Amino acid sequence: MKTYLIIFGSTGNLMYKKLLPAISSLIKKKLFPDDLHILAVARRDCTLEDYLEEAKEQATAEVDWEEISKRIDYFKMDINNVEHYQELAKKVGYKDTLKMIYLAVPPKLISPIAKGIYEGGLVKKGNIDERIVFEKPFGEDLQSAKEINQMLWSYFDEKQIYRIDHYLGKEMIQNILTVRFANRLFQESWSNHAIESVTLIAKESEGVLSRAAYYDKVGAIKDMVQSHLMQMAALIAMEDPISLNANDIRDQKVDAIKHLSFDQNYILGQYDGYLSAEGVEKNSHTETLFFGRAFIQTKRFEGVPFYFLTGKKLGEKCSEIIIKFKRGDYQDKLFASKEIPNNKLIIKIAPEDGIEFQMNTKSPGLDSFIEKASLDYCHACRAVGNLPEAYEKLLLDLYKGQTTLFARWDEIETAWKKVSEIDKKKGNMFNYQSYQDVKDKVNQDFKEDIL
């Protein structure tokens, strides 16, 4: 069987910065077949040599250009011309071919390309060896996501559709299930009996940079909460799956998100200088910061606040999940005169990959103070070579037809429903200059030390 990886939008940032390095690494590790053909599809009039020159200039991660050059072809086409899709289908062949078609294009192109792929005969509905990957964001809101999905279902079977949320490909996101279910200590304390709060964080150090025009129409809630943070919440809040099969895990994740609701007490912010960024509307009300609290109405998590924090210009790039455990009555009684810090489990997703468990010990020496001690595990340090990038894992799963790390339609639909319940008019927009401003605001508004 021949294997084709066909990438629409091959002259874009995603292709140069993420996909080519990931493909190169998979070839090097011999995880892709030797006869892999890569078709770089785009609208520019250029030769393969020109294309590779540009790719080399734009790439920032390691790529073995010699190996890529052996397998790649450039295909120029007009995405609105069905004859071009027919030509592409002919080039690839109709039989005994595994086709992985990746749409690395802006969301507005999903519809014409999906139609062209189907009408041009590149993909037949129901053939699970013909797979199509759709990038985040999937829709602009619940209604548009539904429309896109209906359109996709008219051309393809759900089993052929791979919706990417690259966070799911990150090593420590995949590790959440192992930490939860392979450790009795955590499995047995994973409920409101022992957990006081969960804080989901995705902070960025940069502002909008060159994405201003896109970002200003979207904002932090749609850009980050609907996708990445909601996925993180689902993995923490889900009930035990009956197996580790893709659908059993996704069933439980959807069920967890269905039980989630934000309370209408949240903070929206805009970083100082956002309004003067090129591409941002003068009087824009787009939030570059969101802090909110949600509750999961299940027996397991009833009463446990899930805090969501995401934003730009927050001093550092950092994604992590903090699970704060309750102090027990017995401990408080036994150590009555002493301050006992809460145990915390911190799952570090980026830029570090690791886990920290904060526990309490006696201070060393003759004193007997209680001290916080940290068991800090660096997951990346143990990897031979570098840990695979999220896109590497996702491309490999695409090739193998494994769907666990791709979002099913009901996950996306439920996440859109939940963020659409956030009434932005009720949020009090504030201007921040630093993360400290955000911390002060959150702790003051919520009357406790959350951050």
Ligand SMILES: NC(=O)c1ccc[n+]([C@@H]2O[C@H](COP(=O)([O-])OP(=O)(O)OC[C@H]3O[C@@H](n4cnc5c(N)ncnc54)[C@H](OP(=O)(O)O)[C@@H]3O)[C@@H](O)[C@H]2O)c1
């Ligand atoms: N970049 C990332 O790291 C990243 C991360 C997560 C998700 N994503 C998602 O991935 C998708 C692509 O992102 P990107 O950063 O690669 O975007 P990009 O740099 O803007 O590239 C988009 C690609 O689409 C092509 N394109 C745009 N309009 C077209 C049209 N009318 N007809 C034909 N081709 C057209 C561009 O061709 P030209 O070069 O000819 O304009 C380019 O090849 C987006 O949905 C984005 O949200 C990207």
